[in-house]
Amino acid sequence: MILVFDLDDTLYDEMSYVISGLRAVALFGEASFGWDAGQSLAFMQAHLLQHGRGKVFDAWLHTHGQHSNTRVATCVHVYRHHQPEITLFPLASKVLKHYFGRWPLYVVTDGHKVVQQKKIEALRLAPMFKRTFITHRFGIRHAKPSLHCFEIIRRAERCEWCDMVYVGDNPAKDFVGLNRVGAMTVRVNTGSHASVVARPGYDARTTIPDLASLPEVLGQWVES
Template identity: 30%
Template sequence: MEKEELMILLLKLMKKNNIKAIIFDLDDTLYPEEQFVESGFRIVSKYISQKYKLNDGEVLNILKKDFKKGLRKKNFDVLLKKLNLKKINVQKLIKIYRNHYPSSIFLYPDVKKIFKKIKNKFKIGLITDGEKITQKNKIFVLGIEKYFDEILITSILGKKYFKPSKKAFELLLKKFKVLPKESVYIGDNSLKDFI
Protein backbone atom coordinates (compact mmCIF):
# COMPACT_ATOMS: atom_id res chain seq x y z
CA MET A 1 0.00 0.00 0.00
CA GLU A 2 1.32 3.44 -0.94
CA LYS A 3 1.71 6.19 1.69
CA GLU A 4 -1.02 8.23 0.04
CA GLU A 5 -3.48 5.32 0.13
CA LEU A 6 -2.60 4.62 3.75
CA MET A 7 -3.20 8.27 4.67
CA ILE A 8 -6.61 8.27 2.98
CA LEU A 9 -7.53 5.04 4.78
CA LEU A 10 -6.46 6.44 8.17
CA LEU A 11 -8.43 9.64 7.61
CA LYS A 12 -11.54 7.63 6.74
CA LEU A 13 -11.10 5.47 9.85
CA MET A 14 -10.73 8.54 12.06
CA LYS A 15 -13.82 10.17 10.60
CA LYS A 16 -15.77 6.92 10.95
CA ASN A 17 -14.74 6.68 14.63
CA ASN A 18 -15.78 10.27 15.28
CA ILE A 19 -12.23 11.56 15.83
CA LYS A 20 -12.31 15.35 16.04
CA ALA A 21 -8.79 16.21 17.20
CA ILE A 22 -5.29 15.03 16.36
CA ILE A 23 -2.54 15.99 18.80
CA PHE A 24 1.14 15.59 17.99
CA ASP A 25 4.38 15.38 19.93
CA LEU A 26 7.27 17.41 18.47
CA ASP A 27 10.72 15.94 19.14
CA ASP A 28 11.43 12.72 17.22
CA THR A 29 7.82 12.66 16.00
CA LEU A 30 7.82 15.51 13.50
CA TYR A 31 11.60 15.87 13.05
CA PRO A 32 14.72 13.96 14.21
CA GLU A 33 15.71 15.51 17.55
CA GLU A 34 19.32 14.49 16.99
CA GLN A 35 19.47 17.35 14.44
CA PHE A 36 18.69 19.84 17.21
CA VAL A 37 21.23 18.24 19.54
CA GLU A 38 23.97 18.47 16.92
CA SER A 39 23.01 22.06 16.12
CA GLY A 40 23.27 22.94 19.81
CA PHE A 41 26.56 21.12 20.18
CA ARG A 42 27.94 23.15 17.24
CA ILE A 43 27.00 26.45 18.91
CA VAL A 44 28.48 25.40 22.26
CA SER A 45 31.65 24.08 20.57
CA LYS A 46 32.08 27.36 18.71
CA TYR A 47 31.64 29.35 21.95
CA ILE A 48 34.18 27.25 23.89
CA SER A 49 36.64 27.22 20.97
CA GLN A 50 36.57 30.99 20.54
CA LYS A 51 36.83 31.65 24.27
CA TYR A 52 39.74 29.22 24.83
CA LYS A 53 41.30 29.20 21.34
CA LEU A 54 40.57 25.51 20.75
CA ASN A 55 39.72 23.65 17.56
CA ASP A 56 35.92 23.71 17.41
CA GLY A 57 35.86 20.53 15.28
CA GLU A 58 37.67 18.62 18.03
CA VAL A 59 35.35 20.02 20.72
CA LEU A 60 32.31 19.10 18.62
CA ASN A 61 33.66 15.58 18.03
CA ILE A 62 33.98 14.97 21.77
CA LEU A 63 30.36 16.00 22.32
CA LYS A 64 29.11 13.91 19.39
CA LYS A 65 31.08 10.80 20.38
CA ASP A 66 29.82 10.94 23.96
CA PHE A 67 26.26 11.46 22.71
CA LYS A 68 26.57 8.44 20.38
CA LYS A 69 27.83 6.39 23.34
CA GLY A 70 24.57 7.19 25.13
CA LEU A 71 25.51 10.20 27.26
CA ARG A 72 22.34 12.30 27.58
CA LYS A 73 22.92 14.24 30.78
CA LYS A 74 25.95 16.10 32.04
CA ASN A 75 27.35 16.28 28.48
CA PHE A 76 28.94 19.66 29.11
CA ASP A 77 30.35 18.64 32.53
CA VAL A 78 32.04 15.65 30.89
CA LEU A 79 33.31 17.83 28.02
CA LEU A 80 34.84 20.41 30.36
CA LYS A 81 36.53 17.68 32.37
CA LYS A 82 38.00 16.13 29.20
CA LEU A 83 39.24 19.55 28.05
CA ASN A 84 40.50 20.39 31.55
CA LEU A 85 38.50 23.63 31.60
CA LYS A 86 37.46 24.65 35.08
CA LYS A 87 36.51 28.31 34.66
CA ILE A 88 33.47 27.82 32.42
CA ASN A 89 30.07 27.92 34.05
CA VAL A 90 28.14 24.84 32.89
CA GLN A 91 24.85 26.71 33.31
CA LYS A 92 26.04 29.23 30.72
CA LEU A 93 26.69 26.40 28.24
CA ILE A 94 23.26 24.93 28.93
CA LYS A 95 21.69 28.33 28.33
CA ILE A 96 23.58 28.74 25.04
CA TYR A 97 22.45 25.26 23.99
CA ARG A 98 18.80 25.74 24.94
CA ASN A 99 18.46 29.26 23.55
CA HIS A 100 20.22 28.72 20.24
CA TYR A 101 18.40 29.14 16.98
CA PRO A 102 18.59 25.70 15.30
CA SER A 103 19.21 26.48 11.65
CA SER A 104 19.74 22.87 10.59
CA ILE A 105 16.62 20.98 11.66
CA PHE A 106 14.16 19.58 9.13
CA LEU A 107 10.80 17.84 9.25
CA TYR A 108 10.52 14.18 8.41
CA PRO A 109 9.42 13.65 4.80
CA ASP A 110 5.69 14.12 4.16
CA VAL A 111 4.94 15.89 7.48
CA LYS A 112 3.79 19.12 5.80
CA LYS A 113 1.82 17.12 3.25
CA ILE A 114 0.01 15.34 6.10
CA PHE A 115 -0.71 18.62 7.89
CA LYS A 116 -2.19 20.11 4.73
CA LYS A 117 -4.42 17.05 4.32
CA ILE A 118 -5.77 17.10 7.88
CA LYS A 119 -5.81 20.85 8.62
CA ASN A 120 -9.45 21.57 7.81
CA LYS A 121 -10.78 18.15 8.82
CA PHE A 122 -9.68 18.02 12.48
CA LYS A 123 -8.57 20.25 15.34
CA ILE A 124 -4.77 19.99 15.33
CA GLY A 125 -2.71 20.33 18.50
CA LEU A 126 0.89 20.06 19.62
CA ILE A 127 2.07 19.07 23.10
CA THR A 128 5.81 19.26 23.66
CA ASP A 129 8.09 19.05 26.69
CA GLY A 130 11.08 21.33 27.03
CA GLU A 131 12.03 24.91 27.73
CA LYS A 132 9.66 27.47 26.22
CA ILE A 133 12.31 29.35 24.21
CA THR A 134 13.89 26.11 22.98
CA GLN A 135 10.62 24.63 21.74
CA LYS A 136 9.41 27.93 20.25
CA ASN A 137 12.66 28.25 18.28
CA LYS A 138 12.25 24.71 16.93
CA ILE A 139 8.62 25.31 15.94
CA PHE A 140 9.55 28.57 14.19
CA VAL A 141 12.49 27.11 12.28
CA LEU A 142 10.41 24.11 11.19
CA GLY A 143 7.71 26.50 9.95
CA ILE A 144 4.84 24.49 11.43
CA GLU A 145 3.06 26.90 13.77
CA LYS A 146 0.43 27.71 11.12
CA TYR A 147 -0.75 24.09 11.03
CA PHE A 148 -1.79 23.98 14.70
CA ASP A 149 -4.95 25.27 16.31
CA GLU A 150 -3.23 25.05 19.72
CA ILE A 151 0.36 24.58 20.86
CA LEU A 152 1.11 23.68 24.46
CA ILE A 153 4.68 23.73 25.77
CA THR A 154 4.49 21.87 29.07
CA SER A 155 7.26 23.84 30.81
CA ILE A 156 4.81 26.75 30.95
CA LEU A 157 2.69 24.61 33.29
CA GLY A 158 5.71 23.48 35.34
CA LYS A 159 8.02 20.47 35.13
CA LYS A 160 5.65 18.31 37.17
CA TYR A 161 3.28 18.56 34.19
CA PHE A 162 5.75 17.19 31.64
CA LYS A 163 4.44 14.14 29.80
CA PRO A 164 3.14 11.61 30.78
CA SER A 165 1.13 13.95 33.04
CA LYS A 166 -2.50 14.14 31.90
CA LYS A 167 -2.68 17.90 32.53
CA ALA A 168 -1.52 19.11 29.09
CA PHE A 169 -3.80 16.66 27.30
CA GLU A 170 -6.79 17.66 29.43
CA LEU A 171 -6.15 21.37 28.80
CA LEU A 172 -5.90 20.90 25.05
CA LEU A 173 -9.02 18.73 24.87
CA LYS A 174 -10.90 21.33 26.90
CA LYS A 175 -9.82 24.09 24.49
CA PHE A 176 -10.87 21.91 21.56
CA LYS A 177 -14.16 21.01 23.29
CA VAL A 178 -13.67 17.32 22.54
CA LEU A 179 -13.73 14.18 24.66
CA PRO A 180 -10.61 12.00 25.04
CA LYS A 181 -12.26 9.26 22.94
CA GLU A 182 -12.68 11.82 20.14
CA SER A 183 -8.95 12.47 19.93
CA VAL A 184 -5.80 10.76 18.70
CA TYR A 185 -2.31 11.44 20.01
CA ILE A 186 0.72 10.78 17.82
CA GLY A 187 4.09 10.45 19.57
CA ASP A 188 7.28 8.42 19.46
CA ASN A 189 7.96 7.50 23.09
CA SER A 190 5.68 4.92 24.68
CA LEU A 191 7.03 5.73 28.16
CA LYS A 192 5.99 9.38 28.18
CA ASP A 193 3.76 10.08 25.21
CA PHE A 194 0.98 7.75 26.26
CA ILE A 195 -1.13 7.90 29.41
Protein backbone atom coordinates in the same frame (compact mmCIF):
# COMPACT_ATOMS: atom_id res chain seq x y z
CA MET B 1 -11.51 14.44 14.90
CA ILE B 2 -8.95 16.50 16.80
CA LEU B 3 -5.39 15.58 15.85
CA VAL B 4 -2.66 16.20 18.43
CA PHE B 5 1.04 15.53 17.91
CA ASP B 6 4.04 15.07 20.13
CA LEU B 7 7.12 16.97 18.92
CA ASP B 8 10.49 15.29 19.59
CA ASP B 9 11.11 12.19 17.45
CA THR B 10 7.53 12.38 16.19
CA LEU B 11 7.61 15.40 13.88
CA TYR B 12 11.40 15.74 13.58
CA ASP B 13 14.58 13.87 14.54
CA GLU B 14 15.50 14.92 18.07
CA MET B 15 19.13 13.91 17.54
CA SER B 16 19.38 16.63 14.90
CA TYR B 17 18.56 19.15 17.64
CA VAL B 18 21.22 17.67 19.92
CA ILE B 19 23.88 17.94 17.20
CA SER B 20 22.75 21.48 16.41
CA GLY B 21 23.15 22.43 20.06
CA LEU B 22 26.57 20.81 20.35
CA ARG B 23 27.66 22.68 17.24
CA ALA B 24 26.56 25.96 18.85
CA VAL B 25 28.63 25.15 21.95
CA ALA B 26 31.62 24.20 19.78
CA LEU B 27 31.40 27.55 18.00
CA PHE B 28 31.16 29.27 21.38
CA GLY B 29 34.37 27.50 22.43
CA GLU B 30 36.13 28.67 19.29
CA ALA B 31 34.98 32.27 19.70
CA SER B 32 35.78 32.40 23.43
CA PHE B 33 38.96 30.32 23.69
CA GLY B 34 40.19 29.68 20.16
CA TRP B 35 39.41 25.94 20.30
CA ASP B 36 38.81 24.47 16.86
CA ALA B 37 35.03 24.11 16.46
CA GLY B 38 35.26 21.10 14.16
CA GLN B 39 37.45 19.19 16.58
CA SER B 40 35.25 20.18 19.51
CA LEU B 41 32.10 18.99 17.76
CA ALA B 42 33.75 15.69 16.82
CA PHE B 43 34.83 15.15 20.44
CA MET B 44 31.37 15.92 21.82
CA GLN B 45 29.64 13.69 19.28
CA ALA B 46 31.97 10.80 20.11
CA HIS B 47 31.37 11.31 23.84
CA LEU B 48 27.63 11.48 23.22
CA LEU B 49 27.61 8.16 21.38
CA GLN B 50 29.66 6.43 24.07
CA HIS B 51 28.33 7.99 27.26
CA GLY B 52 25.12 9.88 26.47
CA ARG B 53 24.38 13.57 26.98
CA GLY B 54 24.82 13.86 30.74
CA LYS B 55 28.45 14.97 31.09
CA VAL B 56 29.45 15.92 27.56
CA PHE B 57 30.29 19.53 28.41
CA ASP B 58 32.20 18.51 31.54
CA ALA B 59 34.33 16.10 29.51
CA TRP B 60 34.96 18.65 26.76
CA LEU B 61 36.03 21.36 29.20
CA HIS B 62 38.23 18.90 31.10
CA THR B 63 40.18 18.10 27.92
CA HIS B 64 41.11 21.78 27.71
CA GLY B 65 41.82 22.17 31.42
CA GLN B 66 39.00 24.72 31.70
CA HIS B 67 36.37 22.85 33.66
CA SER B 68 34.28 24.71 36.22
CA ASN B 69 30.65 24.63 37.23
CA THR B 70 30.23 28.15 35.87
CA ARG B 71 31.60 27.19 32.45
CA VAL B 72 29.41 24.10 32.32
CA ALA B 73 26.39 26.27 33.12
CA THR B 74 27.42 28.65 30.35
CA CYS B 75 27.60 25.75 27.88
CA VAL B 76 24.14 24.59 28.93
CA HIS B 77 22.82 28.12 28.43
CA VAL B 78 24.35 28.34 24.95
CA TYR B 79 22.90 24.92 24.09
CA ARG B 80 19.41 25.75 25.27
CA HIS B 81 19.24 29.23 23.76
CA HIS B 82 20.80 28.58 20.37
CA GLN B 83 18.77 28.85 17.17
CA PRO B 84 18.27 25.21 16.15
CA GLU B 85 19.09 23.93 12.69
CA ILE B 86 16.36 21.32 12.41
CA THR B 87 13.73 20.30 9.86
CA LEU B 88 10.52 18.30 9.90
CA PHE B 89 10.59 14.68 8.86
CA PRO B 90 9.52 14.70 5.18
CA LEU B 91 6.61 12.42 6.08
CA ALA B 92 5.59 14.75 8.90
CA SER B 93 5.50 17.69 6.52
CA LYS B 94 3.36 15.68 4.11
CA VAL B 95 0.93 14.54 6.81
CA LEU B 96 0.54 18.02 8.28
CA LYS B 97 -0.19 19.49 4.86
CA HIS B 98 -2.74 16.72 4.28
CA TYR B 99 -4.69 17.44 7.48
CA PHE B 100 -4.21 21.21 7.69
CA GLY B 101 -7.60 22.84 7.22
CA ARG B 102 -9.42 19.50 7.54
CA TRP B 103 -8.99 18.71 11.22
CA PRO B 104 -7.90 20.94 14.11
CA LEU B 105 -4.18 20.36 14.72
CA TYR B 106 -2.34 20.77 18.04
CA VAL B 107 1.07 20.00 19.55
CA VAL B 108 1.58 18.84 23.14
CA THR B 109 5.25 18.51 24.09
CA ASP B 110 7.24 18.17 27.30
CA GLY B 111 10.56 19.84 27.94
CA HIS B 112 12.38 23.05 28.82
CA LYS B 113 10.20 26.02 27.89
CA VAL B 114 12.85 27.96 25.97
CA VAL B 115 14.21 24.88 24.22
CA GLN B 116 10.82 23.65 23.04
CA GLN B 117 9.71 27.10 21.90
CA LYS B 118 12.86 27.53 19.83
CA LYS B 119 12.24 24.14 18.21
CA ILE B 120 8.67 25.14 17.37
CA GLU B 121 9.91 28.38 15.84
CA ALA B 122 12.71 26.68 13.88
CA LEU B 123 10.25 24.14 12.46
CA ARG B 124 7.77 26.93 11.62
CA LEU B 125 4.90 25.04 13.17
CA ALA B 126 2.73 27.93 14.34
CA PRO B 127 0.87 28.55 11.04
CA MET B 128 -0.19 24.89 10.81
CA PHE B 129 -1.43 24.42 14.38
CA LYS B 130 -4.26 26.01 16.31
CA ARG B 131 -2.02 25.98 19.37
CA THR B 132 1.27 24.46 20.50
CA PHE B 133 1.35 23.42 24.15
CA ILE B 134 4.63 23.20 26.07
CA THR B 135 3.53 21.38 29.21
CA HIS B 136 6.23 22.85 31.44
CA ARG B 137 4.67 26.29 30.99
CA PHE B 138 1.86 24.99 33.19
CA GLY B 139 4.24 23.48 35.76
CA ILE B 140 6.22 20.25 35.61
CA ARG B 141 3.36 18.45 37.37
CA HIS B 142 1.37 18.90 34.16
CA ALA B 143 3.93 17.13 31.96
CA LYS B 144 2.74 13.93 30.30
CA PRO B 145 1.11 11.64 31.28
CA SER B 146 -0.91 14.45 32.86
CA LEU B 147 -4.03 15.25 30.85
CA HIS B 148 -3.94 18.96 31.73
CA CYS B 149 -3.08 20.31 28.28
CA PHE B 150 -5.27 17.75 26.54
CA GLU B 151 -8.20 18.80 28.73
CA ILE B 152 -7.66 22.42 27.63
CA ILE B 153 -7.85 21.24 24.02
CA ARG B 154 -10.94 19.11 24.70
CA ARG B 155 -12.78 22.03 26.27
CA ALA B 156 -11.75 24.45 23.51
CA GLU B 157 -12.97 22.04 20.83
CA ARG B 158 -16.04 20.95 22.84
CA CYS B 159 -15.31 17.37 21.94
CA GLU B 160 -15.36 14.00 23.66
CA TRP B 161 -12.15 12.14 24.46
CA CYS B 162 -13.00 9.60 21.78
CA ASP B 163 -12.82 12.41 19.22
CA MET B 164 -9.16 13.13 20.05
CA VAL B 165 -6.12 11.41 18.51
CA TYR B 166 -2.64 11.72 19.97
CA VAL B 167 0.40 10.73 17.92
CA GLY B 168 3.61 10.22 19.90
CA ASP B 169 6.66 8.00 20.25
CA ASN B 170 7.39 7.48 23.95
CA PRO B 171 5.39 4.68 25.61
CA ALA B 172 6.66 5.63 29.05
CA LYS B 173 4.41 8.70 29.18
CA ASP B 174 2.67 9.61 25.92
CA PHE B 175 -0.34 7.30 25.92
CA VAL B 176 -1.22 5.87 29.33
CA GLY B 177 -3.30 8.80 30.57
CA LEU B 178 -5.15 9.21 27.29
CA ASN B 179 -5.84 5.49 27.01
CA ARG B 180 -7.66 5.59 30.34
CA VAL B 181 -10.12 8.25 29.20
CA GLY B 182 -10.82 6.70 25.81
CA ALA B 183 -8.79 8.88 23.46
CA MET B 184 -7.27 7.37 20.35
CA THR B 185 -3.49 6.92 20.62
CA VAL B 186 -0.94 6.17 17.91
CA ARG B 187 2.69 5.26 18.54
CA VAL B 188 5.05 6.05 15.70
CA ASN B 189 8.21 3.95 15.81
CA THR B 190 10.72 6.67 15.06
CA GLY B 191 13.54 7.88 17.26
CA SER B 192 15.20 6.60 20.39
CA HIS B 193 12.10 4.88 21.83
CA ALA B 194 11.36 2.74 18.77
CA SER B 195 12.55 -0.50 20.37
CA VAL B 196 11.19 0.16 23.87
CA VAL B 197 8.77 -2.48 25.16
CA ALA B 198 5.88 -0.72 26.88
CA ARG B 199 4.55 -1.63 30.30
CA PRO B 200 1.02 -3.06 30.38
CA GLY B 201 -1.47 -0.29 29.62
CA TYR B 202 1.21 2.17 28.56
CA ASP B 203 1.44 1.46 24.85
CA ALA B 204 -0.68 3.18 22.23
CA ARG B 205 -3.80 1.56 20.83
CA THR B 206 -2.07 1.36 17.46
CA THR B 207 1.60 1.33 16.45
CA ILE B 208 2.86 2.39 13.02
CA PRO B 209 6.38 2.29 11.56
CA ASP B 210 6.28 5.92 10.45
CA LEU B 211 3.82 8.69 9.65
CA ALA B 212 3.15 7.37 6.15
CA SER B 213 0.72 4.90 7.75
CA LEU B 214 -1.18 7.51 9.76
CA PRO B 215 -3.86 8.45 7.18
CA GLU B 216 -4.84 4.80 6.74
CA VAL B 217 -5.15 4.26 10.51
CA LEU B 218 -7.15 7.44 11.00
CA GLY B 219 -9.37 6.57 8.06
CA GLN B 220 -10.22 3.23 9.64
CA TRP B 221 -11.08 4.90 12.95
CA VAL B 222 -13.30 7.51 11.31
CA GLU B 223 -15.20 4.83 9.41
CA SER B 224 -15.65 2.54 12.43
